[in-house]
Amino acid sequence: MNEIFMITPLLIISGGILLSLIVEMFYKKSEIILPWLSIAIFISAAYYSLLTAYREGVVFNSMLAVGGLVHIFYFIFNFGAAIVVLLSIDHIKKVGIYFGEFYILMQSAVLGMMFLSGAKDLVMVFIGLEQMSVCFYILTGFNRKRSSSNEAALKYFLLGAFASGFVVYGMALIYGAVGSLSIPSVSFYLINQSPSIIFIVGLLLFIIGFSFKIAAVPFHMWVPDVYQGAPTTVTAFMSTGGKAAAFSALLVVLVPVFSNLAKNNFIPLLSVLAVITMLYGSIVAIAQIDLKRMLAYSSIAHAGYMIIGLAAGNQNGVTGIVFYLAAYTFMNLGAFGVISMVEAKDNSHVDLQSYTGLAAKYPLLAAMLTIFMFALAGIPPFAGFFGKYFVFISAIEANLTWLAIIGVISSAISAYFYLRVVVVMYFKSTDSPIDVEPSYYALLGIFISALLVLVMGLFPNSIIQLISFFVG
Amino acid sequence: MITLQIILFSVFAIIAVVTSILVVTRKNPIISALFLVLNFAALAGIYLLLNAQFIAVVQVIVYAGAIMVLFLFVIMLLRPEHEKNFFEENPKMKWLALIVGVVVFFQLIYTIFFGKLSSSIHQNAEKSVEIGTIESIGRGLFTTYLIPFEAAGFLLLAAAIGALVLAKKHFD
Numbered sequence: 001m002n003e004i005f006m007i008t009p010l011l012i013i014s015g016g017i018l019l020s021l022i023v024e025m026f027y028k029k030s031e032i033i034l035p036w037l038s039i040a041i042f043i044s045a046a047y048y049s050l051l052t053a054y055r056e057g058v059v060f061n062s063m064l065a066v067g068g069l070v071h072i073f074y075f076i077f078n079f080g081a082a083i084v085v086l087l088s089i090d091h092i093k094k095v096g097i098y099f100g101e102f103y104i105l106m107q108s109a110v111l112g113m114m115f116l117s118g119a120k121d122l123v124m125v126f127i128g129l130e131q132m133s134v135c136f137y138i139l140t141g142f143n144r145k146r147s148s149s150n151e152a153a154l155k156y157f158l159l160g161a162f163a164s165g166f167v168v169y170g171m172a173l174i175y176g177a178v179g180s181l182s183i184p185s186v187s188f189y190l191i192n193q194s195p196s197i198i199f200i201v202g203l204l205l206f207i208i209g210f211s212f213k214i215a216a217v218p219f220h221m222w223v224p225d226v227y228q229g230a231p232t233t234v235t236a237f238m239s240t241g242g243k244a245a246a247f248s249a250l251l252v253v254l255v256p257v258f259s260n261l262a263k264n265n266f267i268p269l270l271s272v273l274a275v276i277t278m279l280y281g282s283i284v285a286i287a288q289i290d291l292k293r294m295l296a297y298s299s300i301a302h303a304g305y306m307i308i309g310l311a312a313g314n315q316n317g318v319t320g321i322v323f324y325l326a327a328y329t330f331m332n333l334g335a336f337g338v339i340s341m342v343e344a345k346d347n348s349h350v351d352l353q354s355y356t357g358l359a360a361k362y363p364l365l366a367a368m369l370t371i372f373m374f375a376l377a378g379i380p381p382f383a384g385f386f387g388k389y390f391v392f393i394s395a396i397e398a399n400l401t402w403l404a405i406i407g408v409i410s411s412a413i414s415a416y417f418y419l420r421v422v423v424v425m426y427f428k429s430t431d432s433p434i435d436v437e438p439s440y441y442a443l444l445g446i447f448i449s450a451l452l453v454l455v456m457g458l459f460p461n462s463i464i465q466l467i468s469f470f471v472g
Numbered sequence: 473m474i475t476l477q478i479i480l481f482s483v484f485a486i487i488a489v490v491t492s493i494l495v496v497t498r499k500n501p502i503i504s505a506l507f508l509v510l511n512f513a514a515l516a517g518i519y520l521l522l523n524a525q526f527i528a529v530v531q532v533i534v535y536a537g538a539i540m541v542l543f544l545f546v547i548m549l550l551r552p553e554h555e556k557n558f559f560e561e562n563p564k565m566k567w568l569a570l571i572v573g574v575v576v577f578f579q580l581i582y583t584i585f586f587g588k589l590s591s592s593i594h595q596n597a598e599k600s601v602e603i604g605t606i607e608s609i610g611r612g613l614f615t616t617y618l619i620p621f622e623a624a625g626f627l628l629l630a631a632a633i634g635a636l637v638l639a640k641k642h643f644d
């Protein structure tokens with residue numbers, strides 16, 4: 001009976017999904033109350049996760065871990081999702097996808113993310129991954145009238161199903177080698193013997209499958225089209241929560257495995273993956289005119305920085321990744337929030353040209369976007385800088401200094417295209433600046449994100465201490 | 473001595489053989505597909521006789537049910553009866569099919585009649601029967617794998633909601 005109360009955050013979300021379904025069924029104007037219900041559910045789950053983070057344990061026949069780092073991830077997903085709901089309220093009305101189901105699918109996606117980060121068994125990893133992905137496929141294609149949205153959904157679905165196939169195949173091989181799918185027994189297997197070739201191949205397939213999900217080069221092909229085609233707030237959700245969840249699953253599986261490998265042969269592999277991902281994302285983003293596409297490539301580059309922490313594999317690396325994910329979640333949410341507000345009804349006004357002279361007409365909006373661009377570029381005192389800082393430090397500690405140097409070079413390259421947006425907004429003028437439909441809910445969401453980005457940048461130490469308390 | 477088991481086996485086996493011959497000889501692909509359903513059902517019966525309850529049920533639900541529906545959908549959407557016969561267009565493929573068929577046939581003959589059985593096969597067979605029963609699967613689902621089982625429920629729920637949203641007729 002006690003075990004049930006240990007997973008209260010999960011119960012809140014799953015209960016919320018069922019409640020929202022009932023509301024959707026019986027109430028004609030469910031679009032109006034469902035966002036607020038969703039926010040209430042997300043905030044209470046986030047609050048409760050933080051409140052019970054000190055109570056660590058493993059429940060339900062060692063299927064799920066609770067407390068500690070897992071609850072930190074729960075907080076990131078739920079709080080991020082609450083902000084996405086704020087951004088979406090007016091946006092989905094504007095682009096003509098004003099349905100209550102939107103929020104129910106978002107809750108389902110969050111539930112999947114929570115399964116992913118709390119998993120103690122590869123079965124849970126798979127179910128969480130599928131639950132999250134299925135919701136994202138649908139949300140991507142939510143705007144049925146737009147052909148680019150349909151195209152993005154189909155592409156995402158086919159490639160995502162392919163990636164899931166890789167993951168499952170990898171798990172099957174790991175099961176063949178270990179005889180069990182639970183992660184503690186996988187690490188126990190590695191303590192006693194050197195891994196068999198079946199295990200290595202299985203783990204490789206697992207990493208390849210998840211590289212699709214975190215958008216690492218060369219498994220990134222779907223990212224630009226899907227990010228561009230999906231409704232903007234869905235893109236915001238996908239690029240933050242989805243990425244954070246996939247990374248949390250990688251941490252859950254790979255950290256215990258790597259710490260028990262006598263000789264970690266995966267470090268060169270992950271290092272190469274990190275290098276090509278960072279450089280490719282940063283360099284190709286320069287050529288992008290469409291802001292959503294640009295942020296898609298930037299999200300590829302950010303995945304590369306986070307893989308550095310994974311390659312380092314030490315305690316600081318894990319702490320750095322968690323901090324980076326939290327920072328990245330809020331700065332990206334804010335950036336996409338501004339884009340979703342500037343975006344017009346017919347999905348135009350997402351190109352760089354439209355932002356010409358935005359600062360003169362809408363100074364507040366321009367200032368917010370500037371904060372997020374600075375943060376994404378990694379300029380202090382915003383959160384993005386410390387995310388990169390902690391990850392690079394962990395690489396230097398793990399004798400991967402060259403990796404940190406390439407990371408610094410790559411983020412210097414990326415500063416160009418982030419700052420170009422700021423330049424266009426402030427230093428170029430036009431006779432006919434575009435009109436922006438004000439949305440106070442979205443503005444509130446953008447404000448909260450900006451505040452968090454600032455707080456995380458000004459007081460990184462206290463947050464790092466909190467995270468490393470649970471990592472250690 | 474003729475037991476019920478042998479009678480049932482003969483019935484299922486004859487159905488399986490006859491339908492599999494019909495699958496490859498029919499001209500209309502839809503009729504072929506329907507005979508394949510019958511073939512799967514007969515195989516499920518044989519599994520049941522071997523005490524592999526779970527595999528029998530999965531055979532019916534997944535193969536005879538879901539996968540054959542998919543087959544039929546694809547056939548009906550592509551309408552291959554308007555196209556030329558596959559083997560008429562690619563005459564060389566006929567030989568390839570023949571070779572593959574002969575190789576598989578003799579492999580099966582070899583393993584059934586000439587292969588050496590490993591000594592532990594009887595123990596392993598008993599164990600696998602134990603795992604394959606409805607009881608042990610139900611016990612697993614509701615004890616060790618309770619959380620994944622419930623989570624799969626939410627996964628299916630999300631998929632159902634998504635299918636309804638995307639298939640809604642009116643989009644106002």
